[in-house]
Amino acid sequence: MAAMTTAENPRDLIQSLERGFAVLLAFDADRPNPTLAELATATNLSRPAVRRILLTLQHLGYVHGDGGRWRLTPRVLSIGQHYSASHGMIEIAQPHLLRLAEKTGESASLAALDGAEVVYIARVPVRRIMSINVSIGTRVPAHATSMGRALLAWADQSEVDTVIAAGLTAHTPGTVTDPDEFRKILRTVREDGFSIVSEELEEGLVSAAAPVRDHTGKVVAALASSTSIGRSSVDAVRTEVAPLVVRTAEAISADYGHRRASKKASSVIVKPHDGFF
Structure with a gap:
């Protein structure tokens, strides 16, 4: 799971949401159709917790269970589509x-x-x-x-x-x-x-x-x-x-809206910030 930055307060974080993303991200090329047990091992979460997460994700249409194994559905692609659109x-x-x-x-x-x-x-x-x-x-x-x-x-x-x-x-x-x-x-x-x-x-x-x-x-x-x-x-x-x-x-x-300061200066060459490296 992602580490918190110093500006984050643990009380402000929703642990169940973090765990839900951990389960989603556990699906990959090595685990395209994992079992509940495999997902629990990959995420270091308990089997009951992974089961509840999977059932919730299935209810929302992001995963599908069949014969003890789970797979992502095409709806997951909409998350990336929202990124592109924004x-x-x-x-x-x-x-x-x-x-x-x-x-x-x-x-x-x-x-x-x-x-x-x-x-x-x-x-x-x-x-x-x-x-x-x-x-x-x-x-x-x-x-x-x-x-x-x-x-x-x-x-x-x-x-x-x-x-x-x-x-x-x-x-x-x-x-x-x-x-x-x-x-x-x-x-x-x-x-x-x-x-x-x-x-x-x-x-x-x-x-x-x-x-x-x-x-x-x-x-x-x-x-x-x-x-x-x-x-x-x-x-x-x-x-x-x-x-x-x-x-x-x-x-x-x-x-994308960037304008060079002058015609002589390249937009990719900028004066370093004080203390850079």
């Missing part, structure tokens, strides 16, 4: 993602930061280049991805600390796991205006990402283009793809 940026970004994918011949993605992970919120797939099946809602570690670094480079210190505290897990031999080196990389990303990550999440995977801003100038998402070492190189991604990603991210930001 975030105009996704609709704004879609044509830009399509154009970027057409220009590069590679997949284009938009993601947002959620704790120590980034979540895909929009995507135009061209080729499957990752071993995991990437779709809307897929979560990947922020520290080992170009999107995560493009988000963290302009994030508050506390958000960077959260990622480091969660552990800079090595996913390949090339994953950066040293906190000091990681912070140095984020400073470089901020100076460059974009991030390039090569073979840190998966061997053979290389991607470039740039920040997307709202009307206040706050970084709210990251745009990325991904390819494989077999089809390109880090140098080619840096010289050919990264500029396209930056310009596309700026175009999305502009359509």
Whole structure:
């Protein structure tokens, strides 16, 4: 279950709602049709508690029980639909993602930061280049991805600390796991205006990402283009793809209401806050 922030009072939280989401999130690729006992083990909740939650979710139409096993219903998808409907940026970004994918011949993605992970919120797939099946809602570690670094480079210190505290897990031999080196990389990303990550999440995977801003100038998402070492190189991604990603991210930001301070200054290069890192 999610940890509370210091600003939260335990008396203000509804534990039954937290437990309900824990049960919903326990359904995944490894447990598409779990039993009550399997859900209880996965959530560390008692079987009677999980039973009541499942019956409530079934009453609401989000799960269905059959022969002792449970499955999610299509109604669960409406939760994500409500997110998309309430975030105009996704609709704004879609044509830009399509154009970027057409220009590069590679997949284009938009993601947002959620704790120590980034979540895909929009995507135009061209080729499957990752071993995991990437779709809307897929979560990947922020520290080992170009999107995560493009988000963290302009994030508050506390958000960077959260990622480091969660552990800079090595996913390949090339994953950066040293906190000091990681912070140095984020400073470089901020100076460059974009991030390039090569073979840190998966061997053979290389991607470039740039920040997307709202009307206040706050970084709210990251745009990325991904390819494989077999089809390109880090140098080619840096010289050919990264500029396209930056310009596309700026175009999305502009359509979302962001205006550059001047024509000479890029919207993705901002003076660091005092005390940043």
